[in-house]
Amino acid sequence: MNPRKNPYTPGAGSQPPELAGREDVIEKACIALDRTIAGKQARGIVLYGLRGVGKTVLLRKLVAEAEERNFITIYLEAPEDRSLPAALCPQLRAGLYKLKRGEEVKKHLLGAFRALKSFSEALKIKYGDIELSLDFDREEGIADSGNLESDLGDLLSAVAEGAREKDCGVLIAIDELQYINSKELEALIAAMHRVGQKNLPILLFAAGLPQLLGHMGQAKSYVERLLEFTPIGKLDQTAAESALIKPALEAEASYTPEALALIFQKTEGYPYYLQEWGKHSWNLAESSPITADDACRATEAALAELDASFFRVRFDRLKPSEKKYLRAMAELGPGPHRSGDVAEQYGKSITTVAPIRSSLIAKGMVYSISHGETAFTVPLFEAYMKRVFPSFSTE
Ligand SMILES: Nc1ncnc2c1ncn2[C@@H]1O[C@H](COP(=O)(O)OP(=O)(O)O)[C@@H](O)[C@H]1O
Ligand SMILES: [Mg+2]
Structure with a gap:
């Protein structure tokens, strides 16, 4: 069918035509926003899950909901190579100017x-990467101790009070939260906790890979009271089908039930893959309805495209020993797998391969489910590894 009218949007962070199956999370977030702006206690939300399940697009949707409710939003993708304060400062500056709206600045x-x-x-020396020009005098004794936790607390309180003066709230939204180092994360959480106790209108929404749960465990004990951890995963069959059907319907097209069943089986309901299969099924079908035969041909095209993009970008950043570790994992199946089993498959001792595993965790390729258990952060990655290296030998 006409590719110009193709509604599907495979791609990291690409807003889908139909954000299926996330109504409950959105409702929960909206309640938290409404409570916050009314000066009531609310918990922030941390969306966690594998790559490609739709955390970024959902977080952006929550940001849009916040903006509709008169929040100024401080959105950032946690940088791999910069400090949290350096990433926060320019965004906060932009947020404050938004609050100012060209008017005279009040108290x-x-x-x-x-x-x-x-x-x-105060933090410029400690974090050499902070750059900020601001035509205001500093406030003696506020946010200037040089201690990140207490200065961030002062700063966020001041920002939230500035927002309240304008009947606004503040939403801090952080994507790829797993890249923030645990010291800075602890400071952020402690600071949010302090501000929350004053009932100021400020809230944190974040998203990241499952490994961030481990980072949080080491943060302060009140994390659970402050933040609600919400797993984001694959879509159930009804939601997966509506992710395919609704965009097609808008363009007056449809699927046969067999086509939908086949796509659901191949994608396992993972949002990124649904977009990819939808896109190729559409392009390959002669006319509506899209049939199982179209979906079957789409499978080949979709896998080829994923192999060249979604899977490939991650794979290309790896060293040979890391690729071999992943291939050894793939040999054992989808996982998760015990470190001992992977090491055995790899053909070396656990201690020899431990640094390879750590480096794969740091690169966000795998994560540790529990002590000594490892899983892929990308769904269906084991099948990709087998396509790239069809046979596995330990040399
Ligand atoms: N709820 C959903 N329904 C349909 N498609 C979705 C949904 N969530 C995400 N997608 C699609 O999945 C892909 C990955 O989304 P993204 O937010 O980048 O995932 P993540 O941040 O978890 O890696 C995008 O192509 C997006 O359009
Ligand atoms: Mg993302």
């Missing part, structure tokens, strides 16, 4: 600008 907003100035100057 609390002025306090917020000055706290930001103090914060950036």
